[in-house]
Amino acid sequence: MPVDVAAHITGTVWKIQVKVGDHVEEEQSVVILESMKMEMPVESPSAGRVASITVSEGQAVEEGEVLLTLE
Secondary structure (H helix, E strand, O other), rough: EEEEEOOOEEEEEEEEEEOOOOOOOOOOOOEEEEEEEEEEEEEEEOOOOEEEEEOOOOEEEOOOOOOEEEE
């Protein structure tokens, strides 16, 4: 069952720390967002494999926007 990982703040994608096919653990940092010159890690809500990444580094994102999907 796919799990979407969403941005918890409005900001810019500073760094994507995983790639499609990577296995991630629960609470592993997968993306770092930058907002007001602060870096905020986005953590995986569960363990799984990265199925898709829907953003790119430097992209502006809104709170709640899907960053990647795990399966």
